[in-house]
Amino acid sequence: MTCWEIQEHMDGYLDHELDPVRSFDIQRHLDRCLDCSRLHRNRMEMRAALRDDALRYRAPDSLRQAVAAAIANDTAAPPRPAIAQQASAQPSARRGRRWIWTTASIAAAAAFAVLVWIRPSENPVEHDVFQSHLRSLMADHLTDVVSTDQHTVKPWFAGKLDFSPPVKTLDAQGFILAGGRLDYIGGRPVAALVYRRRLHVINVFIWPSGSSGDLEKESSRQGYNIIRRIHGGTEYWLISDVEPGDLRDLAAQLVQ
Amino acid sequence: MPHLDTAYNLARWLVRGAPEAQDIAQEACLRAWASFDHFRGGDARPWLLAIVRNTCYTWLRKNRRSELMDELDETRLMAEPESADPERLHLRRLDAEAVRAGLQNLPAELREVLVLREMEELSYREIADVAGLPIGTVMSRLSRARRRLADAMAVPFEEPRAEESRK
Numbered sequence: 001m002t003c004w005e006i007q008e009h010m011d012g013y014l015d016h017e018l019d020p021v022r023s024f025d026i027q028r029h030l031d032r033c034l035d036c037s038r039l040h041r042n043r044m045e046m047r048a049a050l051r052d053d054a055l056r057y058r059a060p061d062s063l064r065q066a067v068a069a070a071i072a073n074d075t076a077a078p079p080r081p082a083i084a085q086q087a088s089a090q091p092s093a094r095r096g097r098r099w100i101w102t103t104a105s106i107a108a109a110a111a112f113a114v115l116v117w118i119r120p121s122e123n124p125v126e127h128d129v130f131q132s133h134l135r136s137l138m139a140d141h142l143t144d145v146v147s148t149d150q151h152t153v154k155p156w157f158a159g160k161l162d163f164s165p166p167v168k169t170l171d172a173q174g175f176i177l178a179g180g181r182l183d184y185i186g187g188r189p190v191a192a193l194v195y196r197r198r199l200h201v202i203n204v205f206i207w208p209s210g211s212s213g214d215l216e217k218e219s220s221r222q223g224y225n226i227i228r229r230i231h232g233g234t235e236y237w238l239i240s241d242v243e244p245g246d247l248r249d250l251a252a253q254l255v256q
Numbered sequence: 257m258p259h260l261d262t263a264y265n266l267a268r269w270l271v272r273g274a275p276e277a278q279d280i281a282q283e284a285c286l287r288a289w290a291s292f293d294h295f296r297g298g299d300a301r302p303w304l305l306a307i308v309r310n311t312c313y314t315w316l317r318k319n320r321r322s323e324l325m326d327e328l329d330e331t332r333l334m335a336e337p338e339s340a341d342p343e344r345l346h347l348r349r350l351d352a353e354a355v356r357a358g359l360q361n362l363p364a365e366l367r368e369v370l371v372l373r374e375m376e377e378l379s380y381r382e383i384a385d386v387a388g389l390p391i392g393t394v395m396s397r398l399s400r401a402r403r404r405l406a407d408a409m410a411v412p413f414e415e416p417r418a419e420e421s422r423k
Contacts, residue, residue, distance in 0.1 A: 011399040015373065017380050042406060050359070050374035054352035059264035063278050067260065067285045221299075 001025055006036045014043055125237070126228075128185040130221050132192070133203045133239045136181075142201065143179030143194050153180045157191050165191035165206040166234070170253050175202070185237070195250065202240035202250060209235035216251070218244060231255040260285065262301060262376060263308045269371045270312040270364055271320075280315055284308040302378060306386045309368070316364060325365050333363070334396060358408040366401035373398055 001009075006029050012018045013026045030037045049055075136142050145156040154167040160182055169177050175195040183192040183205060190207040215230040225244045229236040229251045236254055238247050263284055268277035284307045291307075316324055325333065359367055372383045380398075384391045 011395065011402065015380065015398070017395075043402060046355075046402065046406060046409070047374060049352070049355045050370060052352050052355070055356055055359075056261070056375060057265045057268040057277070059260045059281065060274075060278060063264060063281055064260060066282050070282070070286055071289055 001029060003029075003033060003036055006030075006033070007039060010036075010039060010043060014040075014047065125186045126219065126221070126226060129203075129205055129226060129237045129239055130224065132183050132185060132205070133224065136183075136192070136194070136203055137201060142181070144181035146179040148177050148179075150177065153177065153193070156180060157182075161189055161191055163191075163208050165193070166254065167193060168254060170195070170250070173249065173253055175250050175253070197240075197242050197246055197250075200240055200242045202238060202242060202247065204250070204254065205237040205239075207235055209233055218248075220244075227251045229255060259301060259304055263304055265375060266305055266308050266368075266371060267312055269359070269367055269375075270309070271315060272360065276315065280311050281308065284311040287311065301376070302382045302386050305372070305376065305378075306388075309386055323364055325363055329363075330365070333366075333400060354409065355405075358405050361408065362401060362404055366397055366404060369394060369397045370401045370405070 006026055009018060009022065009026060013023060016023075018026070030040050145153055147153050147156075148169070148171070150167040150169045154164070157165055157167075157180065167177075167180070171177070175197055178194040178196050178201075180194065181192045183190055185205050185207070188207060190205050193204040193206065195202040195204065209230045211230060212233055213230065215228065217228040219226045219228075224239055224241055225247050227236075227238040227244075227247050229238070232255065234255075236251065238251055238254075240247055260281070264277060264281040267280040267284070268274065271277055271280060284304070288304050288307045313324075359370065362370070368387065369383060372378045372386060378386065380391050380394050383389075383394045383398075387394070389397075
């Protein structure tokens with residue numbers, strides 16, 4: 001690639017929006033071209049400066065209180081949009097909610113508050129699962145024990161964990177066991193099983209659950225689907241970029 | 257309450273005045289609340305940002321029309337000559353106040369993509385959704401925005417940097 005081409009693609013490179021091959025070419029070029037690497041360094045410095053916390057504006061307390069109060073009351077009158085009259089395109093939903101001030105609408109307000117006030121990432125376990133999945137994909141540390149055989153993987157965990165994780169071979173269902181490794185989630189050692197489905201990698205984290213009930217919860221984060229499943233006193237977290245339906249299938253197979 | 261900060265931050269960067277940003281962020285949150293039934297799940301942040309962004313533009317069109325680009329401005333902007341060769345330029349020390357001023361002086365459309373990309377760390381796809389733009393436009397605006405900001409921050413390579421000459 002010529003310098004001109006490199007500079008044309010510099011933004012895509014910085015923003016991780018290029019395909020890996022092109023990205024690799026640019027990286028190699030930057031290693032030996034002074035001009036292009038200076039441009040790259042300048043752009044990186046600018047990025048760091050723009051991401052500096054000093055540039056971020058924080059919502060004043062008065063705004064926090066005003067929004068919280070408005071939602072709590074879901075005020076009697078339809079909102080007076082000071083900014084744009086035509087703005088309230090959903091007056092009916094609001095009016096409906098105003099009249100039916102029921103448990104359901106309180107629940108909706110709570111759900112809204114959670115969505116707007118709290119980042120999904122504030123579930124620390126989900127955060128760990130997500131980070132661990134990314135790490136396993138990037139750092140070439142997917143598996144400690146490489147085997148497609150449950151009778152090799154399961155004993156490998158013995159002595160490394162204070163529980164024995166269920167390990168299943170699910171080739172027939174289209175989930176190829178690739179191996180296992182030891183990982184840390186929420187400050188405790190857990191079993192991580194790795195399955196492949198076509199070209200996708202699925203990490204399954206397993207540890208004994210604190211609760212005896214059943215639970216199934218789905219979420220997604222930056223393009224990765226996550227399923228949390230508690231069954232039979234065991235907690236399972238599945239994460240992958242496969243379709244949610246595939247992930248659900250695997251969860252069902254694992255707890256069977 | 258990070259999402260409220262997110263909403264306020266974008267509003268503040270787009271309309272620039274603190275009282276206006278507060279009104280807009282508040283209205284956007286209430287509008288988000290009113291249309292919450294239509295929220296399809298997933299990450300609430302881009303969804304909220306799109307509402308904030310639209311509220312800002314409604315306000316800008318009404319009160320600061322001249323600050324927004326029309327199609328002709330956009331064509332002209334994209335046709336601007338490229339900045340000098342990168343090797344001849346040298347970024348000035350990037351203290352927050354200088355960057356803040358540089359960013360404030362960009363046209364709203366360029367400021368917006370930089371705020372969404374760098375401060376909110378959205379992907380091109382997410383920015384395209386939030387701003388209702390084709391991905392190609394997001395890319396060209398972002399590239400233009402970075403060049404403009406670099407130009408504003410740059411000093412010719414030959415000149416000694418102010419802080420160095422003082423030493």
